Amino acid sequence: MAKVEFPGAAWRKSSYSGGGNDCVEVALLAERVGVRDSKDRDAGALSVSPSGWRGLLTVVGRA
Known part of the structure; x- marks a missing residue:
C-alpha cells in the first residue's frame, strides 16, 4: 500500500486525548478525511470518504 500524505x-487531535501523544489525528480535506497515528506521523495517513468517516464515528460512539 502506498504512503498517503496531505x-x-x-x-487536529480529539479534545478527549488528554493532551497525550497516543491518539489519532484527523484532517478535513476537500473531498476526503485524512486519519493518521499521532505517535507515527511520518508513516503516512489513511484517506476515507466523508460517509465512511461518519460511519466509523457512529460505530465508535456505540462502544
Missing part, C-alpha cells in the same frame, strides 16, 4: 493539511 501537504498543508490542518491536523
Whole structure:
C-alpha cells in the first residue's frame, strides 16, 4: 500500500486525548478525511470518504 500524505493539511487531535501523544489525528480535506497515528506521523495517513468517516464515528460512539 502506498504512503498517503496531505501537504498543508490542518491536523487536529480529539479534545478527549488528554493532551497525550497516543491518539489519532484527523484532517478535513476537500473531498476526503485524512486519519493518521499521532505517535507515527511520518508513516503516512489513511484517506476515507466523508460517509465512511461518519460511519466509523457512529460505530465508535456505540462502544
